[in-house]
Amino acid sequence: MTQKSDHIPRATIQRLAVYVQVLENLLREGTEVISSEPLAKACNVNASQIRKDLAYFGEFGVRGVGYYVKSLIESITSALGVDREWRTVLIGVGNLGRALLNHKEFRLRGFNIVGAFDCDPFKIGEEISGLEVVCTKRLKEKIGENGAEIGIITTPPERAQRAANHLVEAGIKGILNFAPARITVPGDINVEYVDIFHHLYALSFNITFGKTD
Amino acid sequence: MTQKSDHIPRATIQRLAVYVQVLENLLREGTEVISSEPLAKACNVNASQIRKDLAYFGEFGVRGVGYYVKSLIESITSALGVDREWRTVLIGVGNLGRALLNHKEFRLRGFNIVGAFDCDPFKIGEEISGLEVVCTKRLKEKIGENGAEIGIITTPPERAQRAANHLVEAGIKGILNFAPARITVPGDINVEYVDIFHHLYALSFNITFGKTD
DNA sequence: TCTTGTGAAAGGGTTCACAGCT
DNA sequence: AGCTGTGAACCCTTTCACAAGA
Incomplete structure (x- = not known):
């Protein structure tokens, strides 16, 4: 995983960890696709905040659809470098x-x-x-x-x-x-x-x- | 303890907790007075940051001298509302x-x-x-x-x-x-x-x- | 003289609004 | 039609620089 931008706010990293947490719970409950609006509500943040946070690392969503939960978790964990031991x-x-x-x-x-x-x-x-x-x-x-x-x-x-x-x-x-x-x-x-x-x-x-x- | 200002940044509250932690360790080691510069270094923040954070709640320092460690701890804990059970x-x-x-x-x-x-x-x-x-x-x-x-x-x-x-x-x-x-x-x-x-x-x-x- | 307290400037993050895809 | 990705505006926080006070 490579970053698109050089500097990433510390707050963004903290929120990414929250997104993973919420997405994992969503996945456990059977949600397969989610758009930034309801995800934002579940994380208690602004929807464009989520989109901007993710944009630091790439384009993970599908316009008109939203984000595939499982693949978004993989993208974020890879972005954070936690996809290894x-x-x-x-x-x-x-x-x-x-x-x-x-x-x-x-x-x-x-x-x-x-x-x-x-x-x-x-x-x-x-x-x-x-x-x-x-x-x-x-x-x-x-x-x-x-x-x-x-x-x-x-x-x-x-x-x-x-x-x-x-x-x-x-x-x-x-x-x-x-x-x-x-x-x-x-x-x-x-x-x-x-x-x-x-x-x-x-x-x-x-x-x-x-x-x- | 009453605040001078109506809105206080969340980051300020987090730092105040750090200041208390550091000040308590300083007190344990026998330091009685400290100025914002060395305190800032110990907390890994900017010195004016500390002064501004404290200014939200009052004037706790002595110009030309610095802050009395023990009384500053009391002022901050009172400001945070943790001076009770x-x-x-x-x-x-x-x-x-x-x-x-x-x-x-x-x-x-x-x-x-x-x-x-x-x-x-x-x-x-x-x-x-x-x-x-x-x-x-x-x-x-x-x-x-x-x-x-x-x-x-x-x-x-x-x-x-x-x-x-x-x-x-x-x-x-x-x-x-x-x-x-x-x-x-x-x-x-x-x-x-x-x-x-x-x-x-x-x-x-x-x-x-x-x-x- | 030394250090605080603070207005003003600078810097950064968040939100808005919409262009761009699907 | 719907939702993402993003430049621009906004807002808040941090830092600077200095006046005020011990």
Whole structure:
């Protein structure tokens, strides 16, 4: 998949992920074709927004008809680069780390967790979901073996930066950070932050001060 | 806390949550005063962005000095409406639901989970983290008792809309939806979506096609 | 002197409206 | 006739640059 345009808004990427989610549910319910109008309603966006978002990557629709759900899913996943396996490693085997390691959905979605790391000697050697917990110092060595490209940080906030440094040094290309701390990495490393409380704060604000969309 | 301005960009709210996170870590490390420049660097944003974001709510800084970390945290949390307890209920006691029910951080952050619901008869009556799982049909009754204002959906995608309907009918004001499905609710109900795979998709895209910020 | 707070300018994303296909 | 794809207009957000204040 090649892009037609050089710069693509971050918001577009986020929406594409939403489109895939909605389209997959539509497909599960038996919808084969959909036009931008009802799809937009289901995604809570403007119809031309969808058409413009898709136009960054190509022409996937049929004029007068709409979009074929199945083929549109394939086009978008290809555009996002998720039509393949991604290998990931996880650092920080606490409660959250364990939960993620046991989450089967990662494999189903093509984001295979192939390594679990922690610096706590009591955790090293433990087996979780068929994976042995390894000392974080051996990260580079292990990644050399398994070729993981994405690192998942589930450490406490004060150890997040160190985990990030290890990942960068091991040659990882992207980081998914669950720790409630910002991390600093070289410009060519991609970081995504996941924080439930950010969303709860937004809810709190919207409920309290009445923003209703 | 009252706002100076009527409309506040959604992006501003998201950043305020980041500022709180970073400021709390700074406070833990002993920083008492910080100016917008280094704070901006730590948050990966522009310095005037921070000043403008804060200006929506008031004047929290001291010219020539900067911001007092502790008091800025208080100002922002007050501005977001998170300087109080929020009661929440959770629908969908699967793997994720259980993990969240056992997550102590919710209480620490003031988002108390005071009810757990599921429609599976085998789960009803089970006790998790001191909370008895109750039939979803009794949601309205229970919320009448405990006064929860936020609902957390952790059902499978095909049951998310029904869960949302129950929550709306029970008078909830905001929903945090972990189910991989969009939900439709009346305009005065606030919804936030949490989906790990959206973030992984973004990483995949950025790694593959080289967007490096 | 140093840093905030803010009007004005710049930049980017969203929506509109319609041309172009099927 | 119907719906996509897209240039142009609009709108909102971000950034700049500096006045105001400690």
